[in-house]
Amino acid sequence: MPAAYAASKENTRGRRYPEAMPSMRSEFQRDRDRVIHSSAFRRLEYKTQVFVNHEGDMFRTRLTHSLEVSQIGRTIARALELDEDLTEAICLAHDLGHTPFGHAGQEILNECMKDFGGFEHNMQSLRVVDLLEEKYAAFPGLNLCFETREGILKHCSRINAALLGDLGARFLNGTQPGLEAQVANIADEIAYNNHDVDDGLRSGLIAVEQLRQCRLFRMHHDAIVRQWPGLASRRLTHEVIRGMINNLVMDLISASRGKIEVHAPRTIADVRNAGESLVVFSPDMADMQLELKRFLRVNLYHHEYVTNMTRKAVVIIRSLFTAYCVAPEQIPEGYRGQDAERDQEYGRDVLQRRIADYIAGMTDRFAIAEYERLFGAQDGHARFFDARVNHL
Numbered sequence: 261m262p263a264a265y266a267a268s269k270e271n272t273r274g275r276r277y278p279e280a281m282p283s284m285r286s287e288f289q290r291d292r293d294r295v296i297h298s299s300a301f302r303r304l305e306y307k308t309q310v311f312v313n314h315e316g317d318m319f320r321t322r323l324t325h326s327l328e329v330s331q332i333g334r335t336i337a338r339a340l341e342l343d344e345d346l347t348e349a350i351c352l353a354h355d356l357g358h359t360p361f362g363h364a365g366q367e368i369l370n371e372c373m374k375d376f377g378g379f380e381h382n383m384q385s386l387r388v389v390d391l392l393e394e395k396y397a398a399f400p401g402l403n404l405c406f407e408t409r410e411g412i413l414k415h416c417s418r419i420n421a422a423l424l425g426d427l428g429a430r431f432l433n434g435t436q437p438g439l440e441a442q443v444a445n446i447a448d449e450i451a452y453n454n455h456d457v458d459d460g461l462r463s464g465l466i467a468v469e470q471l472r473q474c475r476l477f478r479m480h481h482d483a484i485v486r487q488w489p490g491l492a493s494r495r496l497t498h499e500v501i502r503g504m505i506n507n508l509v510m511d512l513i514s515a516s517r518g519k520i521e522v523h524a525p526r527t528i529a530d531v532r533n534a535g536e537s538l539v540v541f542s543p544d545m546a547d548m549q550l551e552l553k554r555f556l557r558v559n560l561y562h563h564e565y566v567t568n569m570t571r572k573a574v575v576i577i578r579s580l581f582t583a584y585c586v587a588p589e590q591i592p593e594g595y596r597g598q599d600a601e602r603d604q605e606y607g608r609d610v611l612q613r614r615i616a617d618y619i620a621g622m623t624d625r626f627a628i629a630e631y632e633r634l635f636g637a638q639d640g641h642a643r644f645f646d647a648r649v650n651h652l
């Protein structure tokens with residue numbers, strides 16, 4: 261039974277287009293189901309997390325990343341007596357707006373859109389569920405509950421926040437989102453820090469000895485080596501990672517329980533007005549997690565191999581954007597045709613916004629194929645990206 265400070269059908273701020281209550285599911289369960297049935301969710305399977313999708317079948321994609329986030333999120337939500345379905349809905353939807361080629365894709369699309377309102381992946385995730393999914397006769401998008409949308413919009417610039425009314429208000433007035441959104445946000449970090457250690461080691465771009473610079477990794481690694489001397493490296497890595505995830509999750513639950521006890525919120529409104537996030541690590545764990553995050557930024561995300569991929573992604577996305585601006589007829593009908601709802605909400609710069617929507621929705625391989633179609637590149641995917649991590 262969720263606590264009184266959790267989101268619930270009694271305190272939800274509802275949907276943009278009112279709908280009858282579902283008969284056999286909760287409102288938030290319905291949101292979760294709508295996310296799973298969306299086409300943007302299926303496309304996450306072919307979108308880069310860190311490694312481009314075809315670089316190896318063992319690496320995380322945005323889809324498996326989102327599933328890991330939701331597993332971690334549910335565990336924390338249950339322990340903190342929150343709404344698990346809402347937490348899961350936010351976790352599964354949090355990356356729906358990501359471009360192909362990971363952060364490199366988002367950065368270059370933002371640059372292409374700089375004179376037309378910019379591009380933010382969190383805003384785009386919201387745009388996907390509010391407008392771009394075409395599923396229902398009565399409304400655009402998935403018509404999700406306020407609390408789900410609030411969780412999906414993890415960050416937002418002040419300019420965009422001002423355009424979003426109620427949903428953007430917290431970025432302007434400094435209030436907090438519900439606890440389910442706070443949990444989903446940290447579950448995302450726990451998931452990627454750990455699975456990027458795993459994928460980084462698997463790729464050979466980072467090594468165990470290097471990772472031992474990080475206190476959290478070193479602690480778990482050395483304990484497992486003491487307990488299981490001579491353990492094969494794959495099993496050792498997995499034992500270390502599961503130990504780290506468990507440690508992070510347990511710490512988060514206990515530190516958050518402490519915060520909740522201190523603030524003693526009685527309603528979700530109390531949570532929103534608490535003045536700080538109530539889902540937190542202990543100070544020591546926060547330091548260790550930050551250290552690991554910084555390590556991954558320097559040694560994995562900025563590794564020459566990964567940045568080389570980034571440069572190619574920049575060429576592809578910038579070329580596609582320019583080509584579609586010059587020749588909009590290259591975009592499928594649905595994206596350039598008149599859609600009253602979208603035009604009304606995003607009245608200015610309609611063409612550029614549609615191009616950004618179209619490119620952001622692409623999978624890695626579709627973007628490459630489209631680049632080859634438009635620019636006549638002869639190389640196949642693997643040769644184009646000069647895949648080096650193919651010994652896996």
Ligand code: MG
Nearest residue numbers: 325354355448
């Ligand atoms: Mg994520």
